[in-house]
Amino acid sequence: METRDEVIKKIERAVLTEENAVQLYARHLKAIMKWSGLAKKDRAEIEETLNILIRDSHCHAVALRGIRERLLKGGGDV
Amino acid sequence: MTTPLAPLGVVYACVFLLAELFLITQNAGFFLTIWRVARGARAAARPAPEPPALVPGAYPRVAVLVVARHEPRDVLEPTVTTLRNLNYPAKDLFFLDDSTEERYIKEADELAVEYSLSVFRREKRHGAKAGIINDFLKTIDHPYVAIFDADQNPMPDFLLRVVPILEQREKLAFVQTPQFYTNLDVGPVAKAAGMQQAIFYEIICEAKGSNRSMFCCGTNVVFRRRALDEIGGFDEESVTEDFSTSLKLQYHGWDSYYYNHAEVFGMGPETLPVYFKQQMRWAAGTTNVFKKIPGYFVRGPKKLSFTQWREYFLSSSYYFIGLALFILMLSPIVNLLFDVTPFVGNVSLYLLTFLPYFFITQFLFILTMMDRKYSFSQIYHGVILTFLSVPIQMAAAVRGLFSKKKIFAITTKGKNVTLPFPMLIPYIAFMALSVVALAKGIVMYFVLHDHALVMNDVWVVHNLFICLNIFYFNKKIKLPQTAEEKTNGDPGRGD
Numbered sequence: 001m002e003t004r005d006e007v008i009k010k011i012e013r014a015v016l017t018e019e020n021a022v023q024l025y026a027r028h029l030k031a032i033m034k035w036s037g038l039a040k041k042d043r044a045e046i047e048e049t050l051n052i053l054i055r056d057s058h059c060h061a062v063a064l065r066g067i068r069e070r071l072l073k074g075g076g077d078v
Numbered sequence: 079m080t081t082p083l084a085p086l087g088v089v090y091a092c093v094f095l096l097a098e099l100f101l102i103t104q105n106a107g108f109f110l111t112i113w114r115v116a117r118g119a120r121a122a123a124r125p126a127p128e129p130p131a132l133v134p135g136a137y138p139r140v141a142v143l144v145v146a147r148h149e150p151r152d153v154l155e156p157t158v159t160t161l162r163n164l165n166y167p168a169k170d171l172f173f174l175d176d177s178t179e180e181r182y183i184k185e186a187d188e189l190a191v192e193y194s195l196s197v198f199r200r201e202k203r204h205g206a207k208a209g210i211i212n213d214f215l216k217t218i219d220h221p222y223v224a225i226f227d228a229d230q231n232p233m234p235d236f237l238l239r240v241v242p243i244l245e246q247r248e249k250l251a252f253v254q255t256p257q258f259y260t261n262l263d264v265g266p267v268a269k270a271a272g273m274q275q276a277i278f279y280e281i282i283c284e285a286k287g288s289n290r291s292m293f294c295c296g297t298n299v300v301f302r303r304r305a306l307d308e309i310g311g312f313d314e315e316s317v318t319e320d321f322s323t324s325l326k327l328q329y330h331g332w333d334s335y336y337y338n339h340a341e342v343f344g345m346g347p348e349t350l351p352v353y354f355k356q357q358m359r360w361a362a363g364t365t366n367v368f369k370k371i372p373g374y375f376v377r378g379p380k381k382l383s384f385t386q387w388r389e390y391f392l393s394s395s396y397y398f399i400g401l402a403l404f405i406l407m408l409s410p411i412v413n414l415l416f417d418v419t420p421f422v423g424n425v426s427l428y429l430l431t432f433l434p435y436f437f438i439t440q441f442l443f444i445l446t447m448m449d450r451k452y453s454f455s456q457i458y459h460g461v462i463l464t465f466l467s468v469p470i471q472m473a474a475a476v477r478g479l480f481s482k483k484k485i486f487a488i489t490t491k492g493k494n495v496t497l498p499f500p501m502l503i504p505y506i507a508f509m510a511l512s513v514v515a516l517a518k519g520i521v522m523y524f525v526l527h528d529h530a531l532v533m534n535d536v537w538v539v540h541n542l543f544i545c546l547n548i549f550y551f552n553k554k555i556k557l558p559q560t561a562e563e564k565t566n567g568d569p570g571r572g573d
Binding site for chain 2 (some may be wrong): 035036
Protein backbone atom coordinates (compact mmCIF):
# COMPACT_ATOMS: atom_id res chain seq x y z
CA MET A 1 0.00 0.00 0.00
CA GLU A 2 1.14 3.51 -0.71
CA THR A 3 0.37 6.61 1.27
CA ARG A 4 -1.74 9.34 -0.26
CA ASP A 5 1.26 11.67 -0.39
CA GLU A 6 3.32 9.10 -2.28
CA VAL A 7 0.58 8.62 -4.87
CA ILE A 8 0.11 12.38 -5.24
CA LYS A 9 3.83 12.77 -5.79
CA LYS A 10 3.79 10.07 -8.46
CA ILE A 11 0.83 11.73 -10.17
CA GLU A 12 2.60 15.08 -10.12
CA ARG A 13 5.62 13.51 -11.83
CA ALA A 14 3.37 11.87 -14.37
CA VAL A 15 1.77 15.26 -15.12
CA LEU A 16 5.23 16.74 -15.65
CA THR A 17 6.10 13.93 -18.02
CA GLU A 18 2.88 14.29 -19.98
CA GLU A 19 3.32 18.04 -20.22
CA ASN A 20 7.02 18.17 -21.08
CA ALA A 21 8.43 14.87 -22.24
CA VAL A 22 6.19 14.01 -25.15
CA GLN A 23 6.51 17.49 -26.61
CA LEU A 24 10.25 17.34 -26.17
CA TYR A 25 10.69 13.97 -27.88
CA ALA A 26 8.33 15.07 -30.66
CA ARG A 27 10.37 18.24 -31.23
CA HIS A 28 13.62 16.28 -31.49
CA LEU A 29 12.11 13.62 -33.72
CA LYS A 30 10.57 16.18 -36.05
CA ALA A 31 13.96 17.89 -36.41
CA ILE A 32 15.86 14.68 -36.99
CA MET A 33 13.36 13.45 -39.57
CA LYS A 34 14.66 16.05 -41.99
CA TRP A 35 17.85 14.00 -42.24
CA SER A 36 16.16 10.63 -42.34
CA GLY A 37 15.82 10.40 -46.08
CA LEU A 38 12.15 9.55 -45.68
CA ALA A 39 9.74 10.68 -48.37
CA LYS A 40 7.85 13.92 -47.71
CA LYS A 41 4.58 12.04 -47.48
CA ASP A 42 5.94 9.63 -44.86
CA ARG A 43 7.42 12.50 -42.88
CA ALA A 44 4.09 14.30 -42.91
CA GLU A 45 2.37 11.15 -41.65
CA ILE A 46 4.86 10.73 -38.80
CA GLU A 47 4.56 14.39 -37.92
CA GLU A 48 0.79 14.07 -37.73
CA THR A 49 1.16 11.03 -35.45
CA LEU A 50 3.48 13.01 -33.21
CA ASN A 51 0.94 15.84 -33.10
CA ILE A 52 -1.75 13.34 -32.06
CA LEU A 53 0.54 12.13 -29.28
CA ILE A 54 1.03 15.70 -28.08
CA ARG A 55 -2.73 16.31 -28.05
CA ASP A 56 -3.32 13.03 -26.20
CA SER A 57 -0.71 13.98 -23.69
CA HIS A 58 -2.56 17.20 -22.88
CA CYS A 59 -5.71 15.13 -22.22
CA HIS A 60 -3.74 12.75 -19.99
CA ALA A 61 -2.31 15.65 -18.01
CA VAL A 62 -5.80 17.08 -17.46
CA ALA A 63 -7.10 13.67 -16.33
CA LEU A 64 -4.16 13.18 -13.99
CA ARG A 65 -4.68 16.61 -12.46
CA GLY A 66 -8.33 15.68 -11.87
CA ILE A 67 -7.29 12.52 -9.99
CA ARG A 68 -4.80 14.53 -7.97
CA GLU A 69 -7.53 17.00 -6.96
CA ARG A 70 -9.81 14.18 -5.89
CA LEU A 71 -7.04 12.61 -3.83
CA LEU A 72 -6.26 15.93 -2.19
CA LYS A 73 -9.90 16.37 -1.21
CA GLY A 74 -10.17 12.79 0.13
CA GLY A 75 -8.48 11.97 3.41
CA GLY A 76 -7.19 8.39 3.52
CA ASP A 77 -4.40 6.45 1.92
CA VAL A 78 -5.01 4.41 -1.23
CA MET B 79 55.39 31.55 -60.91
CA THR B 80 58.07 30.45 -63.32
CA THR B 81 60.95 32.51 -61.88
CA PRO B 82 63.41 30.83 -59.48
CA LEU B 83 62.63 31.03 -55.76
CA ALA B 84 63.96 34.05 -53.88
CA PRO B 85 65.38 33.45 -50.35
CA LEU B 86 62.13 34.57 -48.74
CA GLY B 87 60.33 32.37 -51.24
CA VAL B 88 62.35 29.36 -50.03
CA VAL B 89 61.23 29.97 -46.45
CA TYR B 90 57.64 30.44 -47.53
CA ALA B 91 57.88 27.40 -49.79
CA CYS B 92 58.91 25.24 -46.81
CA VAL B 93 56.01 26.50 -44.72
CA PHE B 94 53.67 26.05 -47.68
CA LEU B 95 54.93 22.52 -48.27
CA LEU B 96 54.40 21.63 -44.61
CA ALA B 97 50.86 22.97 -44.76
CA GLU B 98 50.13 21.01 -47.93
CA LEU B 99 51.65 17.85 -46.46
CA PHE B 100 49.52 18.24 -43.38
CA LEU B 101 46.35 18.66 -45.45
CA ILE B 102 47.25 15.73 -47.69
CA THR B 103 47.79 13.57 -44.59
CA GLN B 104 44.46 14.61 -43.10
CA ASN B 105 42.72 14.13 -46.46
CA ALA B 106 44.30 10.69 -46.84
CA GLY B 107 43.04 9.86 -43.35
CA PHE B 108 39.56 11.05 -44.30
CA PHE B 109 39.72 9.05 -47.52
CA LEU B 110 40.61 5.91 -45.55
CA THR B 111 37.74 6.69 -43.21
CA ILE B 112 35.24 6.96 -46.06
CA TRP B 113 36.69 3.84 -47.65
CA ARG B 114 36.32 1.90 -44.43
CA VAL B 115 32.78 3.08 -43.83
CA ALA B 116 31.80 2.32 -47.43
CA ARG B 117 33.41 -1.12 -47.24
CA GLY B 118 31.54 -1.85 -44.04
CA ALA B 119 28.52 -2.67 -46.22
CA ARG B 120 27.25 0.90 -45.88
CA ALA B 121 26.63 0.24 -42.22
CA ALA B 122 25.18 3.66 -41.54
CA ALA B 123 22.44 3.08 -44.07
CA ARG B 124 21.21 0.25 -41.88
CA PRO B 125 20.01 0.55 -38.30
CA ALA B 126 22.68 -0.22 -35.70
CA PRO B 127 22.54 -3.85 -34.51
CA GLU B 128 20.05 -4.60 -31.77
CA PRO B 129 21.92 -5.18 -28.51
CA PRO B 130 21.11 -8.35 -26.56
CA ALA B 131 18.39 -8.03 -23.94
CA LEU B 132 19.28 -8.13 -20.26
CA VAL B 133 17.88 -10.85 -18.03
CA PRO B 134 14.91 -9.36 -16.17
CA GLY B 135 15.79 -8.73 -12.56
CA ALA B 136 19.53 -8.78 -13.28
CA TYR B 137 20.03 -5.19 -14.34
CA PRO B 138 23.36 -3.81 -13.15
CA ARG B 139 23.06 -0.47 -11.37
CA VAL B 140 23.84 2.60 -13.42
CA ALA B 141 24.63 6.02 -12.00
CA VAL B 142 23.28 8.58 -14.46
CA LEU B 143 25.16 11.86 -14.16
CA VAL B 144 24.30 15.21 -15.60
CA VAL B 145 27.14 17.66 -15.18
CA ALA B 146 26.43 21.39 -15.29
CA ARG B 147 27.97 24.71 -14.45
CA HIS B 148 25.93 27.89 -14.75
CA GLU B 149 23.35 26.32 -17.01
CA PRO B 150 19.92 28.00 -17.06
CA ARG B 151 16.84 26.11 -16.01
CA ASP B 152 15.49 26.20 -19.59
CA VAL B 153 18.41 24.06 -20.71
CA LEU B 154 18.46 21.75 -17.70
CA GLU B 155 14.78 20.95 -17.38
CA PRO B 156 14.38 19.02 -20.67
CA THR B 157 17.51 17.02 -19.83
CA VAL B 158 16.28 16.14 -16.37
CA THR B 159 12.88 15.19 -17.79
CA THR B 160 14.40 12.80 -20.30
CA LEU B 161 16.80 11.32 -17.75
CA ARG B 162 13.92 10.61 -15.41
CA ASN B 163 12.13 8.95 -18.31
CA LEU B 164 14.92 6.47 -18.99
CA ASN B 165 13.07 3.18 -18.72
CA TYR B 166 15.96 1.34 -17.11
CA PRO B 167 14.90 -0.14 -13.79
CA ALA B 168 18.25 0.09 -11.94
CA LYS B 169 19.20 3.71 -12.50
CA ASP B 170 20.04 6.44 -10.01
CA LEU B 171 20.08 10.04 -11.16
CA PHE B 172 22.65 12.50 -9.91
CA PHE B 173 23.01 16.15 -10.74
CA LEU B 174 26.62 17.29 -10.46
CA ASP B 175 26.33 21.03 -10.07
CA ASP B 176 29.56 22.99 -10.34
CA SER B 177 27.88 26.40 -10.32
CA THR B 178 29.23 29.12 -8.09
CA GLU B 179 26.64 31.80 -8.85
CA GLU B 180 23.76 31.93 -6.42
CA ARG B 181 21.08 32.15 -9.12
CA TYR B 182 22.12 28.89 -10.79
CA ILE B 183 22.60 27.10 -7.48
CA LYS B 184 19.06 28.07 -6.47
CA GLU B 185 17.62 26.92 -9.80
CA ALA B 186 19.48 23.62 -9.57
CA ASP B 187 18.15 23.02 -6.07
CA GLU B 188 14.59 23.77 -7.18
CA LEU B 189 14.91 21.33 -10.08
CA ALA B 190 16.34 18.68 -7.81
CA VAL B 191 13.34 18.92 -5.51
CA GLU B 192 10.82 18.89 -8.36
CA TYR B 193 12.40 15.92 -10.10
CA SER B 194 13.72 14.04 -7.05
CA LEU B 195 17.36 14.28 -8.05
CA SER B 196 20.38 13.94 -5.82
CA VAL B 197 22.57 17.03 -6.12
CA PHE B 198 26.31 16.75 -5.68
CA ARG B 199 28.54 19.77 -5.08
CA ARG B 200 32.15 19.91 -4.08
CA GLU B 201 34.09 22.00 -1.64
CA LYS B 202 37.22 22.63 -3.63
CA ARG B 203 37.29 23.09 -7.40
CA HIS B 204 39.93 21.25 -9.39
CA GLY B 205 39.98 19.88 -12.90
CA ALA B 206 36.59 21.24 -14.02
CA LYS B 207 34.22 18.54 -15.33
CA ALA B 208 36.75 15.74 -14.87
CA GLY B 209 37.38 16.91 -11.32
CA ILE B 210 33.78 16.96 -10.20
CA ILE B 211 33.12 13.54 -11.75
CA ASN B 212 36.21 12.09 -10.06
CA ASP B 213 35.14 13.56 -6.72
CA PHE B 214 31.66 12.19 -7.17
CA LEU B 215 32.81 8.70 -8.17
CA LYS B 216 34.40 8.35 -4.73
CA THR B 217 30.93 8.50 -3.21
CA ILE B 218 29.22 5.75 -5.25
CA ASP B 219 29.82 2.09 -6.08
CA HIS B 220 27.72 1.63 -9.24
CA PRO B 221 29.41 -0.64 -11.81
CA TYR B 222 28.40 1.67 -14.67
CA VAL B 223 28.35 5.44 -15.02
CA ALA B 224 26.37 7.22 -17.74
CA ILE B 225 27.43 10.81 -18.43
CA PHE B 226 25.38 13.54 -20.07
CA ASP B 227 26.02 17.21 -20.67
CA ALA B 228 23.38 19.62 -19.45
CA ASP B 229 21.78 20.01 -22.88
CA GLN B 230 21.61 16.37 -23.99
CA ASN B 231 18.27 14.59 -24.10
CA PRO B 232 18.40 10.78 -24.33
CA MET B 233 15.50 8.67 -25.59
CA PRO B 234 13.88 6.40 -22.97
CA ASP B 235 15.58 3.19 -24.12
CA PHE B 236 19.13 4.61 -24.08
CA LEU B 237 20.42 2.51 -21.18
CA LEU B 238 18.52 -0.60 -22.24
CA ARG B 239 20.45 -0.47 -25.50
CA VAL B 240 23.87 0.50 -24.21
CA VAL B 241 24.31 -1.39 -20.94
CA PRO B 242 23.87 -4.86 -22.54
CA ILE B 243 26.79 -4.11 -24.86
CA LEU B 244 29.02 -3.44 -21.85
CA GLU B 245 27.69 -6.52 -20.07
CA GLN B 246 28.50 -8.66 -23.07
CA ARG B 247 32.11 -7.52 -23.50
CA GLU B 248 34.19 -7.38 -20.35
CA LYS B 249 37.10 -5.44 -21.82
CA LEU B 250 34.94 -2.55 -22.99
CA ALA B 251 35.75 0.58 -21.01
CA PHE B 252 32.94 2.63 -22.51
CA VAL B 253 30.26 2.76 -25.15
CA GLN B 254 29.92 6.08 -26.97
CA THR B 255 26.75 7.07 -28.80
CA PRO B 256 26.31 9.96 -31.23
CA GLN B 257 24.65 13.27 -30.53
CA PHE B 258 22.38 15.02 -32.94
CA TYR B 259 21.67 18.72 -32.79
CA THR B 260 18.03 19.48 -33.31
CA ASN B 261 18.11 23.27 -33.16
CA LEU B 262 19.32 23.50 -36.76
CA ASP B 263 16.64 25.95 -37.83
CA VAL B 264 17.66 28.56 -35.26
CA GLY B 265 20.31 30.12 -37.49
CA PRO B 266 23.30 29.55 -39.76
CA VAL B 267 25.73 28.71 -36.94
CA ALA B 268 23.49 25.97 -35.53
CA LYS B 269 22.94 24.61 -39.04
CA ALA B 270 26.67 24.54 -39.77
CA ALA B 271 27.60 23.11 -36.37
CA GLY B 272 24.97 20.39 -36.86
CA MET B 273 26.53 19.52 -40.17
CA GLN B 274 30.00 19.30 -38.65
CA GLN B 275 28.65 17.03 -35.93
CA ALA B 276 27.08 14.83 -38.59
CA ILE B 277 30.40 14.47 -40.43
CA PHE B 278 32.07 13.55 -37.18
CA TYR B 279 29.50 11.14 -35.77
CA GLU B 280 28.23 9.54 -38.95
CA ILE B 281 31.47 9.03 -40.80
CA ILE B 282 34.58 9.60 -38.72
CA CYS B 283 33.30 7.92 -35.56
CA GLU B 284 31.90 5.00 -37.47
CA ALA B 285 35.33 4.32 -38.96
CA LYS B 286 37.05 4.89 -35.62
CA GLY B 287 34.62 2.48 -34.00
CA SER B 288 35.47 -0.21 -36.51
CA ASN B 289 39.20 0.49 -35.95
CA ARG B 290 38.87 0.05 -32.18
CA SER B 291 40.04 3.63 -31.78
CA MET B 292 36.82 5.41 -30.85
CA PHE B 293 37.37 8.00 -28.17
CA CYS B 294 34.89 9.31 -25.65
CA CYS B 295 33.18 12.57 -26.58
CA GLY B 296 32.34 13.57 -23.02
CA THR B 297 28.60 13.08 -23.20
CA ASN B 298 26.09 10.38 -24.20
CA VAL B 299 28.49 7.74 -23.00
CA VAL B 300 28.38 4.90 -20.49
CA PHE B 301 31.60 3.97 -18.68
CA ARG B 302 32.59 0.84 -16.86
CA ARG B 303 33.56 2.02 -13.41
CA ARG B 304 36.33 -0.58 -13.03
CA ALA B 305 38.11 0.75 -16.12
CA LEU B 306 38.02 4.30 -14.83
CA ASP B 307 39.29 3.22 -11.43
CA GLU B 308 42.17 1.35 -13.01
CA ILE B 309 43.57 4.48 -14.67
CA GLY B 310 42.87 6.74 -11.70
CA GLY B 311 39.68 8.37 -13.03
CA PHE B 312 39.27 11.07 -15.65
CA ASP B 313 42.34 13.02 -16.70
CA GLU B 314 42.08 16.35 -14.89
CA GLU B 315 45.07 17.85 -16.67
CA SER B 316 43.37 18.20 -20.01
CA VAL B 317 40.54 20.49 -21.10
CA THR B 318 39.34 17.64 -23.30
CA GLU B 319 39.37 15.10 -20.51
CA ASP B 320 37.23 12.77 -22.61
CA PHE B 321 39.85 12.49 -25.36
CA SER B 322 42.89 12.09 -23.12
CA THR B 323 41.10 9.65 -20.81
CA SER B 324 40.18 7.51 -23.83
CA LEU B 325 43.79 7.36 -24.94
CA LYS B 326 44.83 6.40 -21.43
CA LEU B 327 42.20 3.67 -21.26
CA GLN B 328 43.14 2.15 -24.60
CA TYR B 329 46.81 2.40 -23.70
CA HIS B 330 46.03 0.31 -20.62
CA GLY B 331 44.42 -2.42 -22.69
CA TRP B 332 40.80 -1.37 -22.50
CA ASP B 333 38.57 -1.29 -25.53
CA SER B 334 35.91 1.15 -26.70
CA TYR B 335 32.77 0.80 -28.78
CA TYR B 336 30.80 3.20 -30.92
CA TYR B 337 27.10 2.46 -31.02
CA ASN B 338 25.90 4.47 -34.00
CA HIS B 339 22.27 4.78 -33.12
CA ALA B 340 20.34 8.05 -32.82
CA GLU B 341 19.56 7.90 -29.10
CA VAL B 342 20.46 11.36 -27.81
CA PHE B 343 19.45 14.79 -29.06
CA GLY B 344 20.78 18.12 -28.02
CA MET B 345 21.37 21.76 -28.78
CA GLY B 346 24.25 22.93 -30.90
CA PRO B 347 25.91 26.32 -30.52
CA GLU B 348 23.65 28.99 -31.98
CA THR B 349 25.96 31.97 -32.17
CA LEU B 350 29.54 32.51 -33.27
CA PRO B 351 30.91 33.42 -29.82
CA VAL B 352 29.51 30.20 -28.35
CA TYR B 353 30.71 28.16 -31.32
CA PHE B 354 34.19 29.67 -31.19
CA LYS B 355 34.41 29.07 -27.45
CA GLN B 356 33.58 25.42 -28.01
CA GLN B 357 36.10 25.17 -30.85
CA MET B 358 38.76 26.88 -28.76
CA ARG B 359 38.34 24.31 -25.98
CA TRP B 360 38.28 21.31 -28.29
CA ALA B 361 41.21 22.54 -30.36
CA ALA B 362 43.42 23.50 -27.41
CA GLY B 363 42.57 20.26 -25.61
CA THR B 364 43.23 17.86 -28.46
CA THR B 365 46.38 19.71 -29.50
CA ASN B 366 47.58 19.41 -25.93
CA VAL B 367 47.06 15.64 -26.11
CA PHE B 368 49.00 15.64 -29.40
CA LYS B 369 52.04 16.74 -27.38
CA LYS B 370 51.71 13.71 -25.13
CA ILE B 371 51.36 11.10 -27.87
CA PRO B 372 55.12 10.76 -28.64
CA GLY B 373 55.75 10.09 -24.94
CA TYR B 374 53.07 7.41 -24.86
CA PHE B 375 54.49 5.91 -28.05
CA VAL B 376 58.06 5.77 -26.76
CA ARG B 377 56.96 4.18 -23.49
CA GLY B 378 54.81 1.51 -25.11
CA PRO B 379 54.76 1.37 -28.90
CA LYS B 380 52.99 -1.99 -28.88
CA LYS B 381 50.26 -0.97 -26.47
CA LEU B 382 48.17 0.28 -29.37
CA SER B 383 47.93 -1.13 -32.86
CA PHE B 384 49.33 0.78 -35.84
CA THR B 385 45.78 1.77 -36.82
CA GLN B 386 45.02 3.04 -33.33
CA TRP B 387 48.21 5.12 -33.24
CA ARG B 388 47.36 6.51 -36.69
CA GLU B 389 43.83 7.40 -35.63
CA TYR B 390 44.98 9.15 -32.44
CA PHE B 391 47.66 10.99 -34.41
CA LEU B 392 45.12 12.19 -36.98
CA SER B 393 42.55 13.22 -34.36
CA SER B 394 44.97 14.97 -32.05
CA SER B 395 46.64 16.87 -34.89
CA TYR B 396 43.41 17.77 -36.68
CA TYR B 397 43.15 21.26 -35.22
CA PHE B 398 46.42 22.32 -36.84
CA ILE B 399 44.16 22.61 -39.85
CA GLY B 400 43.66 26.27 -38.93
CA LEU B 401 47.37 27.00 -39.38
CA ALA B 402 47.54 24.99 -42.60
CA LEU B 403 44.51 26.66 -44.15
CA PHE B 404 45.77 30.10 -43.16
CA ILE B 405 49.10 29.50 -44.92
CA LEU B 406 47.28 28.37 -48.03
CA MET B 407 44.82 31.25 -47.96
CA LEU B 408 47.63 33.73 -47.48
CA SER B 409 49.70 32.39 -50.38
CA PRO B 410 48.02 34.15 -53.32
CA ILE B 411 48.07 37.46 -51.41
CA VAL B 412 51.74 37.10 -50.52
CA ASN B 413 52.51 36.24 -54.11
CA LEU B 414 50.53 39.08 -55.66
CA LEU B 415 51.50 41.80 -53.20
CA PHE B 416 55.08 40.91 -52.30
CA ASP B 417 56.09 38.72 -55.22
CA VAL B 418 57.02 35.90 -52.84
CA THR B 419 56.56 32.64 -54.73
CA PRO B 420 56.08 29.48 -52.67
CA PHE B 421 56.67 27.12 -55.58
CA VAL B 422 57.93 27.16 -59.13
CA GLY B 423 55.98 25.47 -61.87
CA ASN B 424 53.88 26.21 -64.86
CA VAL B 425 50.15 26.71 -64.94
CA SER B 426 49.47 23.57 -67.01
CA LEU B 427 51.24 21.38 -64.47
CA TYR B 428 49.30 23.04 -61.68
CA LEU B 429 46.00 22.52 -63.49
CA LEU B 430 46.83 18.87 -64.18
CA THR B 431 47.95 17.98 -60.65
CA PHE B 432 46.58 20.17 -57.91
CA LEU B 433 43.14 20.92 -59.31
CA PRO B 434 42.12 17.24 -59.80
CA TYR B 435 43.31 16.51 -56.26
CA PHE B 436 41.35 19.49 -54.93
CA PHE B 437 38.14 18.65 -56.78
CA ILE B 438 38.30 14.91 -56.05
CA THR B 439 38.62 15.51 -52.31
CA GLN B 440 35.80 18.09 -52.38
CA PHE B 441 33.48 15.92 -54.48
CA LEU B 442 34.20 12.82 -52.44
CA PHE B 443 33.28 14.68 -49.29
CA ILE B 444 30.14 16.27 -50.76
CA LEU B 445 28.92 13.02 -52.33
CA THR B 446 29.48 11.09 -49.09
CA MET B 447 27.39 13.56 -47.15
CA MET B 448 24.70 13.76 -49.81
CA ASP B 449 24.55 9.97 -49.73
CA ARG B 450 23.60 10.41 -46.07
CA LYS B 451 20.71 12.66 -47.10
CA TYR B 452 22.34 15.94 -46.17
CA SER B 453 21.49 18.81 -48.46
CA PHE B 454 24.06 20.85 -50.34
CA SER B 455 23.06 23.89 -48.28
CA GLN B 456 23.88 22.08 -45.02
CA ILE B 457 27.22 20.87 -46.36
CA TYR B 458 28.04 24.37 -47.62
CA HIS B 459 27.30 25.90 -44.20
CA GLY B 460 29.51 23.34 -42.45
CA VAL B 461 32.45 23.88 -44.79
CA ILE B 462 32.33 27.67 -44.68
CA LEU B 463 32.19 27.71 -40.89
CA THR B 464 35.28 25.48 -40.78
CA PHE B 465 37.15 28.08 -42.84
CA LEU B 466 35.87 30.90 -40.65
CA SER B 467 37.20 29.11 -37.59
CA VAL B 468 40.77 29.42 -38.88
CA PRO B 469 41.82 32.27 -36.50
CA ILE B 470 40.35 30.48 -33.48
CA GLN B 471 41.89 27.16 -34.44
CA MET B 472 45.27 28.82 -34.93
CA ALA B 473 45.11 30.52 -31.56
CA ALA B 474 43.94 27.32 -29.89
CA ALA B 475 46.63 25.18 -31.52
CA VAL B 476 49.35 27.55 -30.32
CA ARG B 477 47.79 27.66 -26.89
CA GLY B 478 47.44 23.88 -26.75
CA LEU B 479 51.08 23.43 -27.72
CA PHE B 480 52.78 26.10 -25.66
CA SER B 481 50.51 27.36 -22.89
CA LYS B 482 50.14 25.64 -19.56
CA LYS B 483 47.10 27.68 -18.70
CA LYS B 484 43.93 25.66 -19.16
CA ILE B 485 40.71 26.88 -20.68
CA PHE B 486 37.87 25.29 -18.79
CA ALA B 487 35.09 27.44 -20.16
CA ILE B 488 31.81 25.61 -20.58
CA THR B 489 29.83 26.50 -23.66
CA THR B 490 26.56 27.82 -22.31
CA LYS B 491 23.91 27.88 -24.98
CA GLY B 492 20.81 29.98 -25.34
CA LYS B 493 22.37 33.45 -25.20
CA ASN B 494 22.09 35.68 -28.22
CA VAL B 495 25.39 37.40 -28.68
CA THR B 496 27.53 38.36 -31.65
CA LEU B 497 31.28 38.67 -32.03
CA PRO B 498 32.51 42.06 -30.86
CA PHE B 499 34.20 44.30 -33.44
CA PRO B 500 37.82 43.57 -32.29
CA MET B 501 37.28 39.91 -33.10
CA LEU B 502 36.19 40.83 -36.62
CA ILE B 503 39.39 42.80 -37.30
CA PRO B 504 41.43 39.77 -38.55
CA TYR B 505 38.68 39.00 -41.09
CA ILE B 506 38.37 42.61 -42.20
CA ALA B 507 42.16 42.94 -42.50
CA PHE B 508 42.33 39.76 -44.57
CA MET B 509 39.52 40.99 -46.82
CA ALA B 510 41.23 44.37 -47.30
CA LEU B 511 44.51 42.66 -48.24
CA SER B 512 42.60 40.38 -50.61
CA VAL B 513 40.97 43.32 -52.39
CA VAL B 514 44.30 45.12 -52.84
CA ALA B 515 45.97 41.88 -54.03
CA LEU B 516 43.12 41.22 -56.44
CA ALA B 517 43.35 44.71 -57.94
CA LYS B 518 47.13 44.41 -58.33
CA GLY B 519 46.75 40.94 -59.86
CA ILE B 520 44.27 42.17 -62.47
CA VAL B 521 46.43 45.15 -63.44
CA MET B 522 49.58 42.99 -63.64
CA TYR B 523 47.82 40.42 -65.82
CA PHE B 524 47.09 43.05 -68.44
CA VAL B 525 50.75 44.09 -68.33
CA LEU B 526 52.49 40.69 -68.11
CA HIS B 527 49.87 38.29 -69.54
CA ASP B 528 51.06 35.69 -67.02
CA HIS B 529 48.33 33.03 -66.50
CA ALA B 530 49.66 32.25 -63.04
CA LEU B 531 48.31 35.64 -61.99
CA VAL B 532 44.82 34.51 -62.99
CA MET B 533 45.13 31.41 -60.79
CA ASN B 534 46.17 33.58 -57.87
CA ASP B 535 43.30 35.97 -58.51
CA VAL B 536 40.83 33.08 -58.56
CA TRP B 537 42.06 31.89 -55.16
CA VAL B 538 41.91 35.42 -53.77
CA VAL B 539 38.27 35.71 -54.86
CA HIS B 540 37.54 32.28 -53.37
CA ASN B 541 39.08 33.28 -50.02
CA LEU B 542 37.46 36.71 -50.07
CA PHE B 543 34.07 35.10 -50.57
CA ILE B 544 34.66 32.77 -47.62
CA CYS B 545 35.66 35.68 -45.38
CA LEU B 546 32.62 37.74 -46.35
CA ASN B 547 30.50 35.01 -44.80
CA ILE B 548 31.61 36.16 -41.36
CA PHE B 549 28.88 38.83 -41.55
CA TYR B 550 26.27 36.23 -42.49
CA PHE B 551 27.19 33.95 -39.59
CA ASN B 552 27.65 36.77 -37.09
CA LYS B 553 24.13 38.11 -37.20
CA LYS B 554 21.65 38.21 -34.36
CA ILE B 555 19.10 35.43 -34.42
CA LYS B 556 15.68 34.93 -32.96
CA LEU B 557 15.91 32.59 -29.98
CA PRO B 558 12.95 31.30 -28.03
CA GLN B 559 12.15 33.15 -24.81
CA THR B 560 13.68 31.88 -21.60
CA ALA B 561 11.45 31.37 -18.55
CA GLU B 562 13.03 34.46 -17.01
CA GLU B 563 12.22 36.61 -20.05
CA LYS B 564 8.66 35.33 -20.09
CA THR B 565 8.28 36.33 -16.43
CA ASN B 566 9.76 39.77 -17.08
CA GLY B 567 7.62 40.35 -20.15
CA ASP B 568 10.73 40.57 -22.31
CA PRO B 569 9.75 40.10 -25.96
CA GLY B 570 12.56 37.61 -26.58
CA ARG B 571 16.19 37.47 -27.50
CA GLY B 572 17.43 38.69 -30.76
CA ASP B 573 15.02 41.58 -31.21
